[in-house]
Amino acid sequence: MQDGRRSFVQWMLGGGFTASILSFIYPAIRFLDPPKTTEAAVNEVPAGKTTDLKPNAAKIVKFGSAPVLLLRLSETEWKAHSAVCTHLNCTVQYDDVKRLIWCACHNGYYDLNGQVVSGPPPKPLKEFVVNIRGEEVIISRQA
Amino acid sequence: MPAAKPSAPDSRWIDERIGIDSIRSLLAHKTVPVHSATIWYYFGGITLFLFLIQVVTGILLMLYYRPTTTEAYESIQFIMTKVQFGWLIRSVHSWSANLMILAAFIHMFSVVFLHAYRKPRELTWLSGIALLGLALTFGFSGYLLPWNKISYFATKVGTDMASWVPLIGPGLARVLRGGEDVGGATLTRFFALHVAVLPGLTTLLLLVHLALVQKHGISAPPWLEPSKVRSMPFFPNFLLRELMAWYGALAVLGCLAAIFPWELGEKADPFASAPAGIRPEWYFLAPFYTLKLIPSHVLMLDGELIGILGFTLLALWWVTLPFWAVDREGATRVRWVTGAGVFLIAYLSVFSILGYIR
Numbered sequence: 388m389q390d391g392r393r394s395f396v397q398w399m400l401g402g403g404f405t406a407s408i409l410s411f412i413y414p415a416i417r418f419l420d421p422p423k424t425t426e427a428a429v430n431e432v433p434a435g436k437t438t439d440l441k442p443n444a445a446k447i448v449k450f451g452s453a454p455v456l457l458l459r460l461s462e463t464e465w466k467a468h469s470a471v472c473t474h475l476n477c478t479v480q481y482d483d484v485k486r487l488i489w490c491a492c493h494n495g496y497y498d499l500n501g502q503v504v505s506g507p508p509p510k511p512l513k514e515f516v517v518n519i520r521g522e523e524v525i526i527s528r529q530a
Numbered sequence: 531m532p533a534a535k536p537s538a539p540d541s542r543w544i545d546e547r548i549g550i551d552s553i554r555s556l557l558a559h560k561t562v563p564v565h566s567a568t569i570w571y572y573f574g575g576i577t578l579f580l581f582l583i584q585v586v587t588g589i590l591l592m593l594y595y596r597p598t599t600t601e602a603y604e605s606i607q608f609i610m611t612k613v614q615f616g617w618l619i620r621s622v623h624s625w626s627a628n629l630m631i632l633a634a635f636i637h638m639f640s641v642v643f644l645h646a647y648r649k650p651r652e653l654t655w656l657s658g659i660a661l662l663g664l665a666l667t668f669g670f671s672g673y674l675l676p677w678n679k680i681s682y683f684a685t686k687v688g689t690d691m692a693s694w695v696p697l698i699g700p701g702l703a704r705v706l707r708g709g710e711d712v713g714g715a716t717l718t719r720f721f722a723l724h725v726a727v728l729p730g731l732t733t734l735l736l737l738v739h740l741a742l743v744q745k746h747g748i749s750a751p752p753w754l755e756p757s758k759v760r761s762m763p764f765f766p767n768f769l770l771r772e773l774m775a776w777y778g779a780l781a782v783l784g785c786l787a788a789i790f791p792w793e794l795g796e797k798a799d800p801f802a803s804a805p806a807g808i809r810p811e812w813y814f815l816a817p818f819y820t821l822k823l824i825p826s827h828v829l830m831l832d833g834e835l836i837g838i839l840g841f842t843l844l845a846l847w848w849v850t851l852p853f854w855a856v857d858r859e860g861a862t863r864v865r866w867v868t869g870a871g872v873f874l875i876a877y878l879s880v881f882s883i884l885g886y887i888r
Binding site: 419424452479491492494506507 | 683686687689690691701704705707708709710711715800801802803804805806807808818821822824825826827832833834
């Protein structure tokens with residue numbers, strides 16, 4: 388009976404102590420997790436004038452908080468892909484000699500449709516839609 | 531062994547309060563084995579010395595450094611161009627960080643080849659490996675602080691690798707970055723880690739490591755007959771030699787920092803492509819090159835996952851060395867361990883060289 392009471396009191400004190408410590412640790416751990424930003428979704432961005440980019444050239448365009456690679460393949464052919472390498476998150480660039488998209492971090496290559504050609508990237512680059520309105524280049528998400 | 535000298539009359543007051551005689555007697559009984567490989571014993575102390583240089587120069591840099599994306603790069607530019615000897619202090623900080631990691635690696639491999647991890651020094655080995663892990667984390671977190679192009683992409687890759695850790699990966703990467711991508715929040719987190727969390731943890735662990743070294747003494751290699759091992763007193767014989775080694779390390783550090791000042795590079799631009807020839811610091815080159823070689827998919831698994839699992843297994847194998855180095859009869863597998871050390875050095879050197887030149 389005595390032992391049972393003692394054990395009960397020990398459990399209560401131990402449990403209470405543990406719970407009180409956890410109640411201090413839990414907010415600290417949650418504090419480390421950054422709040423999810425509620426940025427308005429961007430569906431379309433202007434990417435400058437057609438004359439800004441020569442054929443067989445590319446540039447990085449801000450699409451909200453993400454970089455997009457805009458490619459001008461010829462006078463009339465335009466492409467846009469996410470510029471974030473699907474391997475380890477580096478920003479890709481256009482290799483105008485090989486006519487491929489290249490990630491300098493781990494030597495990954497994609498073709499002009501964003502498909503993996505060689506190297507470690509596991510997935511193709513996400514494609515965006517390019518529209519020409521007059522002289523202005525518009526990049527938008529795929530439907 | 532001569533007995534410790536009695537306290538001088540003027541030191542009696544201090545001795546009554548802190549017991550300086552016990553420290554003196556401890557030092558009088560501490561010895562260091564003397565044999566053909568004694569020179570390797572100096573590298574632990576050299577690592578400690580370079581850590582102290584890091585602390586002093588780090589505190590000085592903190593007086594001017596500002597951890598925001600708009601000011602970090604500019605504040606280091608200011609340190610290097612306007613502050614008196616700022617270029618030197620920053621260069622010494624960067625060079626001593628690299629030399630400290632090199633000295634720690636030499637110290638670790640000397641422990642392996644002299645088989646100093648053996649019973650009862652398993653915890654000394656584990657605390658040493660943890661200190662090396664902290665040193666590498668110091669390097670990784672400090673690399674981002676100048677907010678230049680190379681460090682920006684190195685951090686993107688490093689934190690993205692964390693996201694491939696099974697189950698907790700994405701959450702871990704978010705906590706490390708302070709958001710979905712590397713940015714201002716990452717910089718402030720890495721700064722806090724670099725100047726507060728890591729120094730605190732390192733100091734604690736360093737005290738544990740040194741206390742264990744003090745408790746078990748310095749190990750002699752197993753091929754020497756214990757009764758025939760010569761020794762020298764730690765104080766003053768070994769300590770004076772160690773101080774000479776520190777002075778030599780300081781000379782090397784001063785020459786490197788003055789002749790080859792550490793470059794700052796170009797300011798990071800989150801909307802620029804990763805530059806050609808990008809590579810991490812030399813001590814991350816081997817895993818960097820390994821990641822280049824792993825194909826995108828191996829047996830239905832993603833290449834990145836294979837990389838993370840491979841590095842984790844390699845690290846576990848190395849960390850548990852004192853436990854698999856002993857056979858059932860309790861004898862040390864000297865050849866196995868030496869072979870493992872040679873294998874790891876070969877992997878690290880060959881892959882680091884390939885990572886540098888390709």
